[in-house]
Amino acid sequence: MTTLDAPSAGAPRPGTEPVGDRPTGSAVGNLVWSLTGEGVRLIGSFGAFLILVRIFEPAELGLLVATTGLFAMLFPFAGLGGGWLVLRRVTTESWSTADALAVANGMTLVGSAGLGLLALAARPLIMPQMPWRWFLGIGFGEMVLLGLVETTLFAAQANERLVAKAVAWSVYGLARAGAALGIVLAVDDPGLGLWIAATIGIGLVVLAVAQVSTVGRLIGARRPRWHDVRAGVPYSVGFGAERLLATSDNVLLVRLDYEADAGLYAAARRLLTVSIAPVLAALQAVNARLWRAGGQVPNGAAEARRLAWKFTALGSIYGIVSVAAWMVLGDTVAGLLGSSYAEAADILPWLSLVPLLLVLEIFAATALTSSGHHGQRVALTLLVGVVNIVLNLAWIPGLGWRGAVYASLLSSALYIALLWLTLGWASRPRAAGGEPA
Numbered sequence: 001m002t003t004l005d006a007p008s009a010g011a012p013r014p015g016t017e018p019v020g021d022r023p024t025g026s027a028v029g030n031l032v033w034s035l036t037g038e039g040v041r042l043i044g045s046f047g048a049f050l051i052l053v054r055i056f057e058p059a060e061l062g063l064l065v066a067t068t069g070l071f072a073m074l075f076p077f078a079g080l081g082g083g084w085l086v087l088r089r090v091t092t093e094s095w096s097t098a099d100a101l102a103v104a105n106g107m108t109l110v111g112s113a114g115l116g117l118l119a120l121a122a123r124p125l126i127m128p129q130m131p132w133r134w135f136l137g138i139g140f141g142e143m144v145l146l147g148l149v150e151t152t153l154f155a156a157q158a159n160e161r162l163v164a165k166a167v168a169w170s171v172y173g174l175a176r177a178g179a180a181l182g183i184v185l186a187v188d189d190p191g192l193g194l195w196i197a198a199t200i201g202i203g204l205v206v207l208a209v210a211q212v213s214t215v216g217r218l219i220g221a222r223r224p225r226w227h228d229v230r231a232g233v234p235y236s237v238g239f240g241a242e243r244l245l246a247t248s249d250n251v252l253l254v255r256l257d258y259e260a261d262a263g264l265y266a267a268a269r270r271l272l273t274v275s276i277a278p279v280l281a282a283l284q285a286v287n288a289r290l291w292r293a294g295g296q297v298p299n300g301a302a303e304a305r306r307l308a309w310k311f312t313a314l315g316s317i318y319g320i321v322s323v324a325a326w327m328v329l330g331d332t333v334a335g336l337l338g339s340s341y342a343e344a345a346d347i348l349p350w351l352s353l354v355p356l357l358l359v360l361e362i363f364a365a366t367a368l369t370s371s372g373h374h375g376q377r378v379a380l381t382l383l384v385g386v387v388n389i390v391l392n393l394a395w396i397p398g399l400g401w402r403g404a405v406y407a408s409l410l411s412s413a414l415y416i417a418l419l420w421l422t423l424g425w426a427s428r429p430r431a432a433g434g435e436p437a
Contacts, residue, residue: 033162034281037169042277044173048180049270053337055183055190058263062253064138064192065266067130071119071142073248075150076240078115078143080224081232082107083154084239084369090158091288092295097155098215103228104151105221111236112144126255137196145203152210152219157287164213165284171209175202238369238378241385248385249404252392261401267337268347275322275355279315283362286311290363294370301371301426308367308423312359319356326352350405357412364419373426380422384415 053061082104089095116139119126123135130138149168156164179198183190211219224232253262286307294304326333326348334345368377388411395403 030160030162031282031285033166034285035278037166038277038281041169041173042273044177047177051180051184058260062262062266063129066262067127067135067138068142071139074115075143075147077236078112079147080107080111080229081235083151084235085232086154087158087291091291097159098219101155101219102222103224105148107224107228107232108147108151109221134192134196141200141203145207149207149210152214156214157284160288167213168206168210172206234374238374238381241381248389249392249408252396253404256396258400264344265347265401265404268344268351271333272351272354276358279355279358282315290366291370304367304371305423305427308363311363315359319359322355323352347401353409360416361419364423368423376422380418384411387411
């Protein structure tokens with residue numbers, strides 16, 4: 001892989017990195033830790049969610065989820081690609097974890113400040129129903145604090161030390177469940193503002209836990225240089241576009257005055273996180289291996305494609321089982337949400353395909369990025385993102401949540417087909433000089 005930037009003065013030369021920065025643990029061990037982190041976070045967050053659906057009506061919950069989704073969608077842009085730059089620098093360029101993470105933290109803070117102010121100025125146009133104080137609080141918690149946590153956990157992936165992820169996300173999940181339970185027991189009529197304040201406090205704690213678990217100490221922020229931004233922005237654009245593709249449906253449901261449908265749709269998707277979490281955990285467990293495979297010369301794309309196909313085949317077995325389980329148990333699980341969310345049971349059979357579609361997509365996409373073809377991945381993501389938004393705008397006004405579901409599934413299928421076709425093209429045999437053989 002071509003190096004776009006050079007290590008800072010504090011970064012070690014190749015071969016001199018600290019022992020603690022070298023990969024530790026097996027793929028199976030890291031998968032177990034990754035699944036543990038996702039599982040505890042999922043259980044805790046789901047427990048909090050079951051409490052929240054009894055506090056807030058669908059329209060209010062839909063507004064909260066849409067605003068949270070908006071900032072989750074903006075974070076990859078705000079982070080300027082710092083997390084993925086950490087992964088690349090530690091796995092292929094012999095940076096120390098602490099140096100790479102300090103620069104990435106600076107990128108996240110600078111990018112979040114700029115994009116956060118723009119989002120606040122645009123709030124009357126994109127989310128006028130949400131008061132500006134709550135809007136700003138959600139933005140700080142989701143885009144800044146959890147953004148810094150995500151960046152830190154990229155360093156854990158780079159070192160294949162996912163015990164740090166297990167610790168951080170376990171604290172996060174349990175704290176959210178505890179906070180929701182405490183609020184409902186201690187406050188007669190809790191509002192969104194109290195929950196938002198609680199999530200900010202949780203974010204601060206989880207950030208400290210993530211950094212100490214990953215690096216052994218708290219890591220500050222280093223002012224990024226131009227070459228850091230230049231190297232990170234392509235990742236920022238690509239992964240921001242993918243987040244947009246994943247969250248735009250809820251935002252558009254609210255913007256088109258379907259707040260209740262947005263709440264139902266959000267509730268159904270939240271249930272699906274039970275099946276999505278293991279897929280993300282599997283990717284994080286093998287992420288560093290895909291990057292090392294993609295960095296091989298001259299045929300890194302072919303090696304990354306081989307691994308991606310292997311992981312996709314294994315993951316597809318899980319995806320098919322997941323679809324079958326939701327078809328059988330969907331109505332029973334949806335009943336946990338209460339009578340206000342009864343219609344979510346109608347959404348689940350459609351969305352049960354999402355984990356399988358994610359398996360078919362995620363390893364191929366990472367193989368493209370790791371082998372130096374991130375530009376093609378970005379182009380495909382932007383193309384499909386535009387298609388998704390157009391379909392949502394065309395179908396939501398007449399179909400409500402059904403329009404969002406149809407747009408999401410069709411866009412995912414298109415994205416998967418384009419990713420694998422492009423990866424096949426990138427994997428053509430190449431000579432040592434990089435030209436097709």
